[in-house]
Amino acid sequence: MARWGMVIDLDRCTGCQACVIACKAENNVPAVGAKEAVRGRIISWMQVLTEVEDHDHPGEQMRFVPRPCLQCDDPPCTKVCPVYATYRNPEGIVAQIYARCIGCRFCMAACPYNAKYFNWHRYQKEGPGQNPDVSVRPKGVVEKCTFCHHRLQHARERALAEGREVAPGEYVPACAEACPARAIIFGDLSDPGSEVSRLAQSRRAFRLLEELGTKPKVIYLTEGEGRG
Amino acid sequence: MPSPSGGGDVRRAPGASDRTVRVIQWAMAGLAVLFIGGIITWITHLIRTAWRLGDVPSASIGISLVAIPVFLTLLGVILYVFVGLLGDRSER
Amino acid sequence: MADRADTRDAVLLAPIELTGRGFYLTVGLLSLLILWGAIAYWTQFDEGLGVTGLHQPVSWGFYVTNFVFFIGISHAGTLISAILRLSKAEWRRPITRMAEVITVMVLFIGAGQILVDLGRPDRMLNIIRYGRYQSPLLWDATSISAYLTASIVYLYIPMIPDIAILRDRVGKRKLLYTVLALGWQGTEHQQKVLNRAIAIMAVLVIPIAVSVHSVVSFVFSMTLQPMWHSTIFGPYFVVGAIFSGIAALIVAMVAFRKAYGLHGYLKPIHFRYLGQLLLVMALLWFYFTFAEYLTGYYGAEPEEMKVFQAKFSGPFWPFFWGMVLTNLIIPILCLVRLGRRTIGKVLIASLSVTVGMWLERFIIVVPTLSNPRLPFGEGIYWPTWVEWGELAGSFALFALFYVLFTKLFPVISIWEIREGREVGLKEVEERLLTYLPDTAEPRHAEPERGW
Secondary structure, rough: OOOOOEEEEOOOOOOOOOHHHHHHHHOOOOOOOOHHHHOOOOOOOEEEEEEOOOOOOOOOOEEEEEEEEOOOOOHHHHHHHOOEEEEEOOOOEEEOOOOOOOOOOOOHHOOOOOOEEEEOOOOOOOOOOOOOOOOOOOOEEEEEHHHHHHHHHHHHHHHHHHOOOOOOOOOOOHHHOOOOOOOEEEEEEEOOOOOOHHHHHOEEEEOOOHHHHOOOOOEEEEOOOOOO | OOOOOOOOOOOOOOHHHHHHHHHHHHHHHHHHHHHHHHHHHHHHHHHHHHHOOOHHHHHHHHHHHHHHHEEEEEEEHHHHHHHHHHHHHHHO | HHHHHHOOOOHHHHHHHOOOOHHHHHHHHHHHHHHHHHHHHHHHHHHHHHHHHOOOOOOOHHHHHHHHHHHHHHHOHHHHHHHHHHHHOOOOOOOOOHHHHHHHHHHHHHHHHHHOOOHHHHOOOHHHHHOOOHHHHHHHHHHHHHHHHHHHHHHHHHHHHHHHHHHHHHHOOOOHHHHHHOOOOHHHHHHHHHHHHHHHHHHHHHHHHHHHHHHHHHHHHHOOOOOOOOOOHHHHHHHHHHHHHHHHHHHHHHHHHHHOOOOOOOOHHHHHHHHHHHHHHHHHHHHHHHHHEEEEEEEHHHHHHHHHHHHHHOOOOOHHHHHHHHHHHHHHHHHHOOOHHHHHHHHHHHHHHHHHHHHHHHHHHHHHHHHHOOOOOOOOOOOOHHHHHHHHHHHHHHHHHHHHHHHHHHOHHHHHHHHHHHHHHHHHHHHHHOOOOOOOOEEEEOOOOOO
């Protein structure tokens, strides 16, 4: 069975936020409006975190870390869910069942990456211009990045109709597709020949907060080549 | 021991109301059985769900090994009081 | 003899028989606060949790703080009264009932906070249908329902002889009292059953109470978050719970002493003993806090330090130092010398601890969330009128429940006071004699039979 994973090359990331926008459009992520944004309620499944490296000279050196849900193999969020509304599916994707979630926000409190978001209000209704493959979330539930799981379903249906396996590169999340610098590479970590597997073995590879033992399937490559 | 009810003037008019009282009292005991029985059924349901989904059944079993005896003990005390106090009056 | 006792304890029945203007005034005032809470809740139910000050990353705020706080208060009762009963502390007699009532009433309020906190209260029953025991929230649900059941039973059983008194002496609510008295006549058999049941419950309720606040702490300590992921959280929370419980008990005692004229029953000596207990718990609480914070500080892990700084000198400093002031300094100043004006001093200390323990819960819940590990926007949390309304409404609802209880049942155990007068005095003397070296008739030190 496939183990979907992602490699993000920080050397290539320009911080352009194309992945953020692509994700919002693909997954019907609501725009919460300026008032809510000021109150800290922006929903952004893919978020570009900025790290100031040199605190004495802020702005001189910035590090951009695009952060989707890291799809941990040992996710702290699924452990604490009281109703099985968030769980790790057999292919390793951490899913959220909006119709089951009771909105206790325990998973948000437990996630060390802050990758989970809450619908504080009803931010949108179903309407034209939305992606019909992704359900619009009601108020009061937690939502998160799913590695564009609906695209996997599409790819699988197509492959099934044509009587073949899902081909490498057939299933790619919106963020990886949109990245103009090709900093986001997506694929099957269980296939040793795939590009993600190869890059994940790189000496530059690291995982966010690796020491917590969450075993994320989003792997970063440090800036290394440009720095010597 | 002194009689805490404060004297023997408690033979009130018996009859229909006396029966109603007994029925309500035993209904209360029944409610306790239902309530605690419900909780134990619920815990068993959680074990079954966890087992079926392969969702850490050990946690459910471990917790229920403590929880179910506690609830049963509570029920035991409740029934002991009901039977002990109400049974004594019916002997008279 | 029975008659003399009856007139002596008439003051305990007075609140049930007569209702004054003060009662209606209190109920009216409390209802206003509850109305505020109800409007706040309706607004939140209608518009979503967005009407609160919660956001990303501070997704838990007042409601979770209240939950921990109220469940903590619940340790007043049952635990204190069980310990006092088991240790045969004779001064417990006028106190136990009040303590047990606090537990039952506040548990409803505490458990209710979780429902207020849910984004989808309409799906509350999912916890029952799809619950999973890996989640500490389910541990809470199980433990709290056991505690609620146990404390209702533990409140009710020792109340049966008093209900029988009400059945025989009060004209009102005959059916209610007759049903609840369970045919109590005070026969020898009935007394045996009752005393045995009370003894079993007193033993059973202590581990349950300890488990409750331990699993409440596990909600935090089972996560990986800095300053939550701590091994001493279980005992730390239990100590804090007993601490705040004693404070709440003292406040309730002072209030009812004044309202119902119970000066003859709740004497300065009771407040002095409870005050000393409060002082001991203040020191114990400080010891745990000190150990917890020193470990974090000395280890100086960057993530832990970020939260530590936020509390110590960062945006949360007023709450942190306020907590130190109200939980340690004021109680020590008030309680070291209790010679004169005992009740006033103990009351001030208790009110201070009640505030302080709420701050402690707040300072545990919020700063960790507001300082995430990744360079994520840090969040300061400002509650809105909705959260203040829920807080006020919760306190008022608790007080209303308590006041209504005192209109239905005596707030001081009448039969236990009588037993103290008629049996306790002699028993204590006999017990005391067994503590002392035998002088009159030297017995041979032979092992007791059956050992």
